[in-house]
Amino acid sequence: MPILSFNDVTIHLGGREILSPTRFEVEKGEFISIIGPSGCGKTTLLRAAAGFVTPSGGSVSRQGKVITGPSREVAFVFQDYGRALLPWRTVEGNISLALEAAGVPAGQRAARISKVLETVGLAAHAGKFPTQLSGGMQQRVQIARCLAQEPELLMMDEPFGALDAMTRESLQDELLRLVREQGLTVLFVTHDLEEAIYLGDRVIALRSNPTPQQPSLAAVIDVTIPHPRDQLSTKEHPDFLRPRRDLYHYLGHD
Numbered sequence: 001m002p003i004l005s006f007n008d009v010t011i012h013l014g015g016r017e018i019l020s021p022t023r024f025e026v027e028k029g030e031f032i033s034i035i036g037p038s039g040c041g042k043t044t045l046l047r048a049a050a051g052f053v054t055p056s057g058g059s060v061s062r063q064g065k066v067i068t069g070p071s072r073e074v075a076f077v078f079q080d081y082g083r084a085l086l087p088w089r090t091v092e093g094n095i096s097l098a099l100e101a102a103g104v105p106a107g108q109r110a111a112r113i114s115k116v117l118e119t120v121g122l123a124a125h126a127g128k129f130p131t132q133l134s135g136g137m138q139q140r141v142q143i144a145r146c147l148a149q150e151p152e153l154l155m156m157d158e159p160f161g162a163l164d165a166m167t168r169e170s171l172q173d174e175l176l177r178l179v180r181e182q183g184l185t186v187l188f189v190t191h192d193l194e195e196a197i198y199l200g201d202r203v204i205a206l207r208s209n210p211t212p213q214q215p216s217l218a219a220v221i222d223v224t225i226p227h228p229r230d231q232l233s234t235k236e237h238p239d240f241l242r243p244r245r246d247l248y249h250y251l252g253h254d
């Protein structure tokens with residue numbers, strides 16, 4: 001059974017159709033990249049998948065059950081790490097939030113926090129406050145907080161969009177490693193075509209202003225580049241260049 005199904009989901013916001021009927025499924029352990037022009041509904045699609053937005057038509061199911069609201073089984077990483085982390089809590093304190101919310105007993109929290117901090121390479125920074133960390137490290141704290149939650153689904157909304165190119169590439173590689181080690185299922189929104197292909201098992205391309213002839217779902221492209229991937233050879237691989245060219249056209253760059 002798919003972990004997530006969009007069953008002809010339509011979404012209207014502010015009296016406008018943002019998402020025209022959209023159907024796709026996500027299997028456990030898949031990494032789905034979502035790409036499209038600004039305002040085409042990428043965040044809205046993530047929010048619907050997380051139960052924050054109710055479809056005006058169709059339904060979203062998780063493990064075969066129609067979702068009716070938010071769940072602890074879904075964790076969110078936002079682009080704006082500065083606002084996602086509480087500045088008055090240390091790194092450990094921020095991660096503890098997810099465990100407190102999930103009702104994990106105090107005696108079990110410390111071990112889970114050190115495990116996720118180890119996983120994201122921040123064990124030495126547990127007692128620091130977010131402002132004492134670089135942007136990339138703060139983003140890793142957000143990711144660690146999500147991992148501590150042990151979610152079924154990880155939603156990432158342009159998580160690396162505010163980082164410099166080198167930090168972004170190293171976090172992409174770290175994320176790929178985590179996904180493979182932990183068998184995570186991820187929906188990852190990005191503006192960056194190369195990032196979408198580099199990370200994804202599939203790329204979903206959305207278009208703005210859908211019509212019956214040109215629905216929101218412009219394309220779903222399988223990415224067959226083998227793992228492990230690396231920034232140099234993967235991006236020269238024919239299975240990288242082909243979807244890059246196809247998606248470039250789908251996104252209206254003809």
Ligand SMILES: Nc1ncnc2c1ncn2[C@@H]1O[C@H](COP(=O)(O)OP(=O)(O)OP(=O)(O)O)[C@@H](O)[C@H]1O
Nearest residue numbers: 013014018036037038039040041042043044045191
């Ligand atoms: N609560 C809302 N009420 C009305 N309109 C909304 C609401 N939320 C989003 N929209 C509109 O829906 C459209 C899609 O927004 P969304 O944030 O999903 O796009 P996006 O593809 O993620 O954009 P970006 O790439 O710029 O982040 C936009 O035109 C936005 O203005």
